[in-house]
Amino acid sequence: MENLGIYIHIPFCEHKCIYCDFYSVITNENRPGFLEALKKEIKTYSGKFAGDKTVKSIFFGGGTPSLLEVPEIEEILNTLAKEFKIETPEITLETNPGTVDLQKLKDFLKAGINRLSVGVQSFDDKELEFLTRIHNSGEAKKTIFxxxxxxxxxxxxxxxxxxxxxxxxxxxxxxxxxxxxPVKHISAYSLILERGTILNKMVLDGKVKISDEDYDADLYEFTMRYLKSRGFRQYEVSNFAKPGYECRHNKFYWDYTDYLGFGPSAHSFVEGVRWRNFSSLKKYISEIRKSGKAICTKETLSEKEKLEEFVMLSLRSEGLDLKRLREEFSPLWEKKNKNLLEFLNEEQIIKFAGDKVILTEKGYSLCDEILTKFEY
Ligand code: SF4
Incomplete structure (x- = not known):
C-alpha cells in the first residue's frame, strides 16, 4: 500500500515578518469561510481520489496554524479521518511561540497533534526584534519546555x-x-532574501547589509559539525534530527512520495502531476465554492523532469538510490554521469554506500553547484 502525505496551509498570521514570503493574511475576516472551503476541498480530493493510498503524515503549515482554535484543528482532523484512510500518522503543527499557552498546548496534544514544529528562528532577542517576530527568546524556550x-x-x-x-x-x-x-529535530536555514519582502527592499536600499557567501558557508559548515557532535544526524541540506525523529513529512517530499496540499498556495504532487492552489484567500474560497477545487497552475512532469527531480531531491536528502533510479527511470543516467560521479567520489564530495550515492558534508555545502553538473 502506498503512502500519502497531506499538507494543510493555514493562511493567518498576527503580523507579517519582514523576511517572509509564505502566503498569509493578517486578518481573521475570512476565517469561517476558509474553514468551510477547506473542508469542501478535502472532500473533493477524498479517498476516492487518493485510491488505495494510506495517509501517514499530516502537516499543518502556514501562516501560523497555532493561531487556530483547538476545535478548529479537531474539525479539520475529523474531516480528514472521514475522507481518507489514515494509519499511525505523524501530525505536525507549526507553532509560533507567543500564540500558545500551556492549556492550548495540552489541548493540541489531546486533539492528536504529535509533533510540534516551533518557529523559533533565533534565541537572541535583538535578532528576533530585527526579524520582527512576535515572540522573544524567553517565550520560545517556555513554549518548548x-x-x-x-x-x-x-x-x-x-x-x-x-x-x-x-x-x-x-x-x-x-x-x-x-x-x-528538549528538541529532537532542528531545521537550520541560511537567511534568504525573497523578492517582494520588506527585508529585500531594505537590502536593496542599502539599509541592511547581508554577509557574503563565504561567511554563510563558514556558518553552515560549523552548523553541520556542531549538530553532528551533539547527536543530530543530518538527513537533508538544512535538516538535522536525533535518530528516529526525521520529519516524515519532509521525507515524503524528498522521497518522491505523493502528497496532497489543501488551502491557499498549497502544492500537491500525485502520480507525476503537480499543481498549486491560488495564493489568495478570497480567490481560494470563491473557487472552492464553485467547483471544490482552487487550482492555479498544473503541470504533468515529463520523464526527464521526473528524473531531474528524483536526482535532486534524493541527493539533497538521504541519498540517491541507484537501484531505484535504474528500475523506475533508466540505466542511462548512471552511464552518462559515470565520470562525474567518479570525480565527485575522488574529491570526497559524494560517497557510495551500497547502491546509494550520498553527499558528504563537503557535498552538502556544494549541493546546489553539483546539481547543475549532471546530464539527463
Ligand atoms: S509568522 Fe511565519 S508565516 Fe507568518 S509572517 Fe512570520 S514567518 Fe511568515
Whole structure:
C-alpha cells in the first residue's frame, strides 16, 4: 500500500515578518469561510481520489496554524479521518511561540497533534526584534519546555543563520541553546532574501547589509559539525534530527512520495502531476465554492523532469538510490554521469554506500553547484 502525505496551509498570521514570503493574511475576516472551503476541498480530493493510498503524515503549515482554535484543528482532523484512510500518522503543527499557552498546548496534544514544529528562528532577542517576530527568546524556550513537560516528545525548531551582523559566536550561542533544550529535530536555514519582502527592499536600499557567501558557508559548515557532535544526524541540506525523529513529512517530499496540499498556495504532487492552489484567500474560497477545487497552475512532469527531480531531491536528502533510479527511470543516467560521479567520489564530495550515492558534508555545502553538473 502506498503512502500519502497531506499538507494543510493555514493562511493567518498576527503580523507579517519582514523576511517572509509564505502566503498569509493578517486578518481573521475570512476565517469561517476558509474553514468551510477547506473542508469542501478535502472532500473533493477524498479517498476516492487518493485510491488505495494510506495517509501517514499530516502537516499543518502556514501562516501560523497555532493561531487556530483547538476545535478548529479537531474539525479539520475529523474531516480528514472521514475522507481518507489514515494509519499511525505523524501530525505536525507549526507553532509560533507567543500564540500558545500551556492549556492550548495540552489541548493540541489531546486533539492528536504529535509533533510540534516551533518557529523559533533565533534565541537572541535583538535578532528576533530585527526579524520582527512576535515572540522573544524567553517565550520560545517556555513554549518548548511547556510542550515537553506535558508530553510532546517530538519537538522540532527552526533557526535562521547569517542574520545581518550575526557573529560566529552569536550563531554558536544559538545552536548551543538549541541543543540544550528538549528538541529532537532542528531545521537550520541560511537567511534568504525573497523578492517582494520588506527585508529585500531594505537590502536593496542599502539599509541592511547581508554577509557574503563565504561567511554563510563558514556558518553552515560549523552548523553541520556542531549538530553532528551533539547527536543530530543530518538527513537533508538544512535538516538535522536525533535518530528516529526525521520529519516524515519532509521525507515524503524528498522521497518522491505523493502528497496532497489543501488551502491557499498549497502544492500537491500525485502520480507525476503537480499543481498549486491560488495564493489568495478570497480567490481560494470563491473557487472552492464553485467547483471544490482552487487550482492555479498544473503541470504533468515529463520523464526527464521526473528524473531531474528524483536526482535532486534524493541527493539533497538521504541519498540517491541507484537501484531505484535504474528500475523506475533508466540505466542511462548512471552511464552518462559515470565520470562525474567518479570525480565527485575522488574529491570526497559524494560517497557510495551500497547502491546509494550520498553527499558528504563537503557535498552538502556544494549541493546546489553539483546539481547543475549532471546530464539527463
Ligand atoms: S509568522 Fe511565519 S508565516 Fe507568518 S509572517 Fe512570520 S514567518 Fe511568515
Amino acid at each position: 511547556n510542550a515537553s513537560e506535558i508530553g510532546f516528545e517530538n519537538i522540532s525548531i527552526d533557526l535562521i543563520f547569517n542574520l545581518p551582523g550575526q557573529t560566529k559566536r552569536g550563531w554558536e550561542e544559538n545552536l548551543r541553546t538549541a541543543v540544550g533544550l
